[in-house]
Amino acid sequence: MPKLKAKAKRPVLPPPRAGGRRRSFAVGWLGLAAAAYVGVDYLRHLSPAWHGRLQPALWAVLALVTAARAPFYRRWDAELRAAPRFLAALAFMLAAFLCEAISVRFVSTVLGLQWHRSTAPLPDTGQWVLLALNEKLPQTVVDLLRAHIINLHHYLMLFIMLGFSALFGCIKGPGLGIASRYMFTMAVGRLLRAITFLATILPSARPWCAEARYQIPDHPHPWAQKYYAPYASGADVIRRVVKEDMPYAVVQDYPAEYRPEWGQMSFLVDILRPTSGEGPSWYHLLKRASGGCSDLMYSGHMLVAVLTAMAWTEAYGGWVSVAIWLLVVHSAQREIRERHHYSVDCIVAIYVGILLWRMTGFLWSAKETNQSRRLAKLDKVQNRLFRAAKDSDMIEIRSLLNEVEVAGQEKKSFSQRVILSFAAAMIVFTLLCVLLAFTLTSDG
Known part of the structure; x- marks a missing residue:
């Protein structure tokens, strides 16, 4: 009777490294810290x-853990090598x-306070939808949508936490x-954004924003007096200027503009349009x-939110990134609900932020660059490696493989004192x- 073949033993997997366990632990705590x-x-x-x-x-716990x-x-x-790029950015x-x-x-x-008072807001279907939902949804849901769960400084802090998490190996440094x-x-x-809303x-x-926030003249800027105000209304007037394609109207008499002496910065007087009660300098x-009092296409708040969400998604992923994107959507509907922006401003900010983040991967990427460098070097020495293997030249093979390994390693050219x-x-x-950013964004 033929003997049965003995079953092959299943390979015993090596125990996980302690470093891997520590990294998983740190990654989990990053999400909890963000939520907290x-x-x-x-x-x-x-x-x-x-x-x-x-x-x-x-704050004390986060600071102590980071310092420790x-x-x-x-x-x-690697941080030291990235410092010049950081300072330039x-x-x-x-x-x-x-x-x-x-x-x-x-x-x-530029258009004067009277224009802000008299010009009606644009029709916005997003505002209509939110008002309709307020009538249909349960009051608890409406209160949740109205809640100020997250603001601009929260998104900034979430990104700062993400950046510092490189210390713990949560993201790629x-x-x-x-x-x-x-x-x-x-x-x-x-x-x-500035080019767009200009x-x-x-x-x-x-x-009511301009009257509450600024001290600006009622009348338009001299540029608007000549090129906008005479042609702002009336079908015949607009038809004529389109046909002639030249300014033809006589400019009305307006009060003279206030012109302070700002020295070398006096060229900003025509742009900033100061008044006597707004302080002694352009600064x-x-x-x-602040956020201005015309509609600024697109939303700067939403741009910050989207870039933060994109950074978390690429560097970290997981449930925290999903939660941040939900908060981005919540912020968008709040911007529309509270009339800080029109719906189009939030929509454009979302896809502009996504596209811009995708285009700047050359500055940092979550992909493993060391492995990419090794593969690139291996591709260069491939023919030499085949030739050495064919000739059984072990010394040459070891030399080439060592070059591949060295290509994937980061250069260390700084002393310990400099690094510390x-x-x-x-x-x-x-x-x-961080403190400066929070101070400057404390008013939203």
């Missing part, structure tokens, strides 16, 4: 007393914000890499520009940026 931050901050509406106790405690982890982070050399973003603030002030004041991509994309989005000035969904005007000094400086600098 948003939840604790929402307590300001439910229980201000508990909010006053829990928020400082949460920083000395054990192994990729400070930061400077670009600040310049974009300056251009946007100047543009916001211009479109808010360097953290300054994803921060560079975020700020660069933000800057491009802000510049595109091109066509739309009436605000809140007609005071820009500080009060940079780590301390970067943590302090980032925390200062």
